[in-house]
Amino acid sequence: MRVLVCVKRVPQAGGKLTLTDDKLAIDTKFLGFTIGPHEECAVEEAVRLVEKFGGSATVLTLGHADSVEQLQFAMSLGVADAILLDNGGAEWGPISTANAIAKVVEEMRSKGDAPDLILFGNEAPDSGDFQVGIRVANALDLPLVTGVKGVEVLDGELVARRESGAAIELTKVTLPAVLTVKEGLNLPRYPSLPGRLKAKSKPINKVSPQEKGDPSKLVQLRLPVEERTGGVLLGEGPDAVGKIIEVLKELGVVAR
């Protein structure tokens, strides 16, 4: 199976965020970079499918040249090679981004290397606009399932599982197809040392994409008002034990 998995380099949030002075970006002075949790699952799924069915996975990103760090991370997990659409780090809108990615896929098709499966995170880990995967599927005229939390492949067909309210939907699509996946799809692995070292020598194909121009544009970022969920004091010392057990039962951590 030939899998293309698309990721985005984003600041690794964990603490309180601050914005740059122009309020158009997150201040990354103290932050590392990562890919989102949905995308981590997408990479893991790509690697698992290749391990199961053979073929190869390619990771793609659009962004700053520093995104090599994220491409190498994906390759350290077992992805074979990478495509870097180097746009100098500008924040492109979803139309331009999807357009650039679709062009790459078309080029792969023309070389006889068409992906059977294109994986995205369900939404961009930072801007969260839920668009790029959908637009790419549309541009390439491919079937699409969003919000995927389970994948089964049988005889050239793929069954995608998604959770919809109280029900679980199973959708069968023919390949090639596009999936946007969600955290919980699988439990992503950590990179091993040999994986990390191998990733250093895996090829990164650099492409200069053309911006198409998005009618929508980012005006300003605003930090949400911090919601403080006040803690509940269950009790002190041994007296608290009973109540703690109750809470653990409620959470399903211990059996009722």
Next chain:
Amino acid sequence: MSGLPERADVVIIGAGIVGNSFAYHLAKLGVQRIVLIDKGPLPNPGGSTGHASNFIYPIEHSKMMTRLTQDSVRQYKELGVFTQSGGLEVARTEERMQELERRMVSALAWGEEAQRVTPEDIKKLVPYIDESVIIGGVYFPAVGVVDSLRAGTLMREEAQRLGALTVVGGTEVGDIKVENGVVKSVVTLDGQEIFADKVAICCGVWSPKIAKMAGANIPLIPTVHQMISVGPIALFADTVGEITYPIVRDMDTGMYERQHGGDIEVGSYAHRPITLQPEDIPSIEESAFSPTELPFTQEDFDPQLQDALQLMPELLGDEKAGVRHAINGLISLTPDGHPVLGETPEVKGLWSVAASWIKEAPGIARAVAEWMTFGQSEIDIHETDIARFYPHQKSKLHVKLRAEELFNKTYGIVHPAEQYASSRNVRLSPMHQRTSALGAVYFEAAGWERPQWYESNAPLLEKYKGSITQRTSEWDARWWSPIIDAEHIAMRENVGLVDLSSFAIFDVIGAGSLSYLQYMAVAQMDVAVGRVVYTPILDDQGGFRADLTIMRLAKDHFRIVTGGGVGLMDKKWFTDHLPEDGSVILYDATAALTTMGVWGPKARELMSKVTSDDVSGAGFRYGTCKNITIGNTEVLASRISYVGELGWELYVTSDQGAHVWDLLFEAGAEFGLAPVGIGVYGTTARIEKGYRAYGNELTPEYNLPETGMSRKTVKKEDFIGKTAHLSHRTKNPVALLCTFTIGAESLDGAKGAERRFPLGNEVILTTDGERIVDAKGRPSYLTSTGSGPSVGSQLGLGYLPFDLAVEGNVFAVQCMGRLYPATVAVVGNGSIFDPTNERLKG
């Protein structure tokens, strides 16, 4: 935030391992009202304690650091938080094996067990090592790991149980108020003020930022130490507890690997030095993990992965084991690698307890608590005194450059005489151009560039070749030259000229000067104007605080001269004891004056050429000083000697230093004058004369009778340490300082083997190889060593237990795994060269 008292005896800022153990030791010493405050939550407020790898090797070349670490291990064991695992240091190169030999000698000197092990032995201890990568190693059984957060909690709780401690977490300090140079209070960010007699900054990487609030400077820099945790390791699945296998230090690659439960931690000191300023550390809120666990920069660590994989291919090469955690952890580095402790020179009552790592923290806390309470500590920590830094050594640039240079030496092979490459040429003698033209090889002391020897003296090598001992081993000859021996002989034969610009000089002026100095000094200071007095300075316990000379220049004007290295510590000691009534002023004349020395049998002839003043034996007696004119320059000449020769120290205003040097140099040609470096002044000539050096022979750990420097009588006037000193005199000293001659042939019978030379700190053993320790637990080692060209032997100084200190007794010193005979030549005061001081007389 409530719970903050209005008053405290001591406010401790910072609740990491240092602050917690400091609170505990103060409480144990009876301090009643202690407040411990931290901006972060307890028990892990987010500093370096929280991410430390927590393993301890009580093995260092530094006696002080080893003792502090040993004391810390003892304390951790008492708290039940220490797990002994054993630890290895492995070598991939021959050069490293030599260094490990040295480390074994240091271990032996300071009382730690060390076993030389083969690759096969190592494989048995750590089955996941590829032994083909290494050529050998050393096993230290005492190595272990500690739960430092738990230790801090237990110590804090004990101080609370004693009713002495109020703990406040989640409260940030916004200001430290100072009044008339004395600390007054700590103000929290939310505006509460705690008045305090003393404030201790135990803030690790944040210490400079906190000190700045009070106008003080703590010179340290937050530096990245990268660490990853890899797991799950299949081999560790069935082990119980945190650690089963010995820790491995892969010294040549600057890395360590240690089991941590089901994972293995891999840490590195080999990546590029990454420093940042305390102001650039993220706040707790802004941090993804904690403020001292910065985002991992993978590209810096990648080269080290290969090294780790090579050593432990099966374990780390397991595709199922992943990098589960990776951080750029912040640690504190200082410009000289030592902690920064003690009362800040800028603010009375403001103390620094900073730049301590987990391994030495409880030991440091105990020592500083004793220092704060009694004025001195059981373990001598004078090398850590914050007062040691000159202003330029506290500058951000210097701290950064030196820390970056030191970082990659963490596991490095550092020669005992190794010089820094960065931040040089800061303090230059007025004679620097002259000495530079003479091919001076400069060693740095306190920022001063001091000629260690002069390449221009190379022709003397041929002349004196019969008296010069060559060193064939590259290590022994590193940072050394046979020219030092040649200069030595030239001085003893003719006359030498020494640049002594690094002296620290303090003028004591005012009506109260005499009574003040009487109280400071052991020697009688009520001497005639024009006398030069050499005197020990003691602490309250009678331990050595300093040794220096004091000249009486007028009835109410004295001049103190001490070494540059200890200059500012001595200055603080003297300044702290100045009378409060303003009757004495201490003026630092170091930069205003420069000093040079003229010594040798032809010194008088030379001086007679350049001055018309009376320099005859009768007209200028030993131990006196007076102004003379050299050319057209007025010079204060002081007839004393640290090299055992007739001659003078000449004090000249800095502007005219080079001029006087030129006059002496030109006039000296006919007398065979040679420029002579500190290699002679500070080592060879000094040791031949048995002259003690502060920091080597003279430390607070040894009292005056033990140094052999007691006078026949004790002056009637009171002085600091007098009571203790009188008591020390009533009994035999526990140890005595001796001069040793060190043989050329090793005792192990390896005839014809390359001769090795001691370079300092080598352990003194019985000829059977047994360690020697005195009744106070102090081990015997070479406090100084060097060649004695005029006596034809390698020499050393060192303490022996009283009963063993007998002339003619033979011991052994261990150099690079080989034993060389060390024969006691002089016990106590006295010298092997010119024992009756004929050369000083006349």
